[in-house]
Amino acid sequence: MNRTDRTHALRLLVAWAVLSVIGVFIAMQVHLPPGDQSTQSVDETSLLDLMLVISTPVFIGVVLFILYSVFAFRQTGAVLEDGPPNHGNLRLQVAWVAITAVIVLFLAVIGINGLSNSAAATTFASSQSTLGTVGSAGTASGHRLQVQVIGQQWWFTYRYPDFGGVESAHLMLPVDTNIEFHVTSTDVLHSFWAYQLGVKADANPGVDNITYVSTVQTGSFEVRCAELCGIWHGHMADPNGQVVSQADFATWIAQVQKDDAGISLPPYSPIYFPHPPVKGS
Amino acid sequence: MVVDRTPRVGGRLAIVVLGLAALLALLTGFLVTFVFHFPPTLTAQPTTVGNGVAIHLETVAAVQDAIAFPRPTDPHPDWVSYLPTTIFKVPANSVVTISIDQEDGASGLRNPYWSKAQGIIGGSFHMSYFDNTGAPQAGDFSVIDPTTLAHSFGIPDLGVFVPLQGIADAAPAGSHNEITFSFKTGKAGVFRWQCFVPCGAGSIYGNGNAMSTFGYMSGLLVVQ
Numbered sequence: 001m002n003r004t005d006r007t008h009a010l011r012l013l014v015a016w017a018v019l020s021v022i023g024v025f026i027a028m029q030v031h032l033p034p035g036d037q038s039t040q041s042v043d044e045t046s047l048l049d050l051m052l053v054i055s056t057p058v059f060i061g062v063v064l065f066i067l068y069s070v071f072a073f074r075q076t077g078a079v080l081e082d083g084p085p086n087h088g089n090l091r092l093q094v095a096w097v098a099i100t101a102v103i104v105l106f107l108a109v110i111g112i113n114g115l116s117n118s119a120a121a122t123t124f125a126s127s128q129s130t131l132g133t134v135g136s137a138g139t140a141s142g143h144r145l146q147v148q149v150i151g152q153q154w155w156f157t158y159r160y161p162d163f164g165g166v167e168s169a170h171l172m173l174p175v176d177t178n179i180e181f182h183v184t185s186t187d188v189l190h191s192f193w194a195y196q197l198g199v200k201a202d203a204n205p206g207v208d209n210i211t212y213v214s215t216v217q218t219g220s221f222e223v224r225c226a227e228l229c230g231i232w233h234g235h236m237a238d239p240n241g242q243v244v245s246q247a248d249f250a251t252w253i254a255q256v257q258k259d260d261a262g263i264s265l266p267p268y269s270p271i272y273f274p275h276p277p278v279k280g281s
Numbered sequence: 282m283v284v285d286r287t288p289r290v291g292g293r294l295a296i297v298v299l300g301l302a303a304l305l306a307l308l309t310g311f312l313v314t315f316v317f318h319f320p321p322t323l324t325a326q327p328t329t330v331g332n333g334v335a336i337h338l339e340t341v342a343a344v345q346d347a348i349a350f351p352r353p354t355d356p357h358p359d360w361v362s363y364l365p366t367t368i369f370k371v372p373a374n375s376v377v378t379i380s381i382d383q384e385d386g387a388s389g390l391r392n393p394y395w396s397k398a399q400g401i402i403g404g405s406f407h408m409s410y411f412d413n414t415g416a417p418q419a420g421d422f423s424v425i426d427p428t429t430l431a432h433s434f435g436i437p438d439l440g441v442f443v444p445l446q447g448i449a450d451a452a453p454a455g456s457h458n459e460i461t462f463s464f465k466t467g468k469a470g471v472f473r474w475q476c477f478v479p480c481g482a483g484s485i486y487g488n489g490n491a492m493s494t495f496g497y498m499s500g501l502l503v504v505q
Contacts, residue, residue, distance in 0.1 A: 235473040262424040
């Protein structure tokens, strides 16, 4: 490396360092989804924050190098000439591959660790239960609750097997509770996506799709369908999902039980099949 | 022999122009007949009491059987439908009263949860109907047998769900059940409404044809 090359490298290094510090500072101010209402969403948000902070200096380095090259090494003379032969640089290539590999593997380990350390998944995996057998004290005994999510054209409804299988048009969850979602459908394919809770699961007829969430903070969240399911798919969204205190949940579920008393709901079932397959058949 | 391969510019240009014209015509037809084709808008009529408006609707087993609101030029005369249209304009922060002449027979709900009225003033709706002997009856109801539903009227974003009982087999010919209910609108917005009975006869799971085509069993409530 001659003196001119060193000058270019130094300039790039200093500019990259300064811009990276600024870029990382800005990146840390960005609010990334999904949120902080559940253990899972906190894990996902933290991982996205980490990825953004790591990728920002990489992005700045690549763009800066391109822009610097365009201006510093542009053709200034009238005559076009070939540049000097480029024979490669072993140290640069090794460093390039090694740093990239370290970053990617580091993120892979962090991501896998986040999945495997999901508090709710660990809890439920060690104590499997049959759907609807937790009992009316479901939220009190180990702060655990089963909720069935039923997709139908074009709205989600929710049944609470721990409370007699009552059904609601809105999803209400108690805070500090491990939620065991059983996601299914009565007609076509849907996808249950509780955005701020950081959970998304396919809702298929005849399938009991189980996923977990541990609520850690009260607040509202939005439920959307994430599977194109027909003419009103775009309107299959409910912004009124809520994580509430244990006491508020107890009050709410008591009211739902009272409201549902007159409805001839079918016996609780982990799955449903659309019937008849063709209307009028 | 020398072959003249000079391109016939005029002929090729004509083909290109004709092709583009055909494409433009197809695109225009698609936009006019599908993308921008909306049912007419029905503006709710003011009522004599308070800040209220009223809408009168009809539900039929087939458009061609309509009594109150015939639609003779409908492209799907054998489809089930709300009539006269499915886009309603109502004022914000008002009381909307809807009365429905329900003329279709019962076909039942897939999810019985929708058999309960929700989100309406008083928690119940008024229904004049015919019982299984054909005798006229009337009363206020908050829930009905889910197997007797013909249709429902639901505005999920407003939490409004109302079941509509099917006309009894013993009811006089040409008669209907009349269901009346009221709900409050809040701020301005456009809200989807739909029938939650999978009533698209002849379609897979009953959610095809009339259930999946704008202007039959679903529509918009324009609050402004």
